Amino acid sequence: MIIGIDLGGSSTKAVALQGDKVVGNEVIPTTDPLASSIGVMGTIITKLGKSLSDIEVLALCGARSTVLPSRILGSEVRKVDEIHAIGLGGAFLSHKEDALVVSMGTGTAVVVARKGGTIVEHLCGTGVGGGSVIGLSRRLLNTSDIQLIESMAKKGDLTRVNLRVQDVAGGPVGNLVPEATASNFGGLKDDATGPDLAAGIFNMVGEVIGMLAVVSAKATGLQDHVVLVGRLAKIDLLVRHIMRVGQLFNVKMVVPDLAEYCVAVGAAKFCSATR
Missing domain, CATH: 3.30.420.40 (ATPase, nucleotide binding domain)
Structure with a gap:
């Protein structure tokens, strides 16, 4: 499972991608970039009944993601260009x-x-x-x-x-x-x-x-x-x-459905396609 996270100035959005299917999504207010990433990740895996070991990679996007480390709670972090995430996410969501x-x-x-x-x-x-x-x-x-x-x-x-x-x-x-x-x-x-x-x-x-x-x-x-x-x-x-x-x-x-999660979806799809 890949978690895509879009760290925005006011809100942090995340999706869980399993294969080619978005199986979960969540949004929380943005505070500290690291705390928000951990918070939205924890919320989404809890709702799905999953654990940290189920996460293959965290796909991070947004200007505030640049300050984050290469691993978060043991999970590999990959940072994705926002423009690429917009294009890929929009094409995927609209089929x-x-x-x-x-x-x-x-x-x-x-x-x-x-x-x-x-x-x-x-x-x-x-x-x-x-x-x-x-x-x-x-x-x-x-x-x-x-x-x-x-x-x-x-x-x-x-x-x-x-x-x-x-x-x-x-x-x-x-x-x-x-x-x-x-x-x-x-x-x-x-x-x-x-x-x-x-x-x-x-x-x-x-x-x-x-x-x-x-x-x-x-x-x-x-x-x-x-x-x-x-x-x-x-x-x-x-x-x-x-x-x-x-x-x-x-x-x-x-x-499209999940239009507000486009960047998070695109980040996750990018990491899925380049594994």
Whole structure:
């Protein structure tokens, strides 16, 4: 059994890989990198009824993994490049031979995976992501609780925040339907409410990520194979904004099961393939 661990800034995610099957997954808050690695490893093997002797290797990923030793509690540690883990994990989880993997966390990374993730390229990325939602909301809404922000956004009115294509041009323009955004926050009303602002933040971040995915997919010929992964892939409202951009430009996007564990899965798969 291989344990893949993704040491993030706020959370540590882990999966247990047995052959080609993910048999367990767990997430805990990140504290100290070593303590978090031991904690998530212990939790996952306990839930599976396994012991330390059942672990073949610990596959570690994430910037904070660089400080960890070569063995943890007797288990061999292998450190895996995060970009390679994103590509391999996204291809594996989506069951695609070739994929454009959009990893959405604090920022956003776009990775091309070909031949089942054995060939991986870091194509591009953006600093717009979950950190943007939280930072803007902290300033504008006095909260950084992502669940609360999403709940507020669902009650907001985008017409009180954005300018739409029909507001500017009076009708559709090219591929853009009249309701499409012409300017994020360009139509902000003086009396816009907190929910309106939250809706505008989610919409803007989703459209930026969606447009980046669309341009990247068309540039690589992967219009039918965009895979959304990472922490933000669990946020339904944001994913809907991203996918709506894809639909406008005929780009197909999917969110696979265990999308938030993509990096941990990719790290484990890499070690499995290179044993």
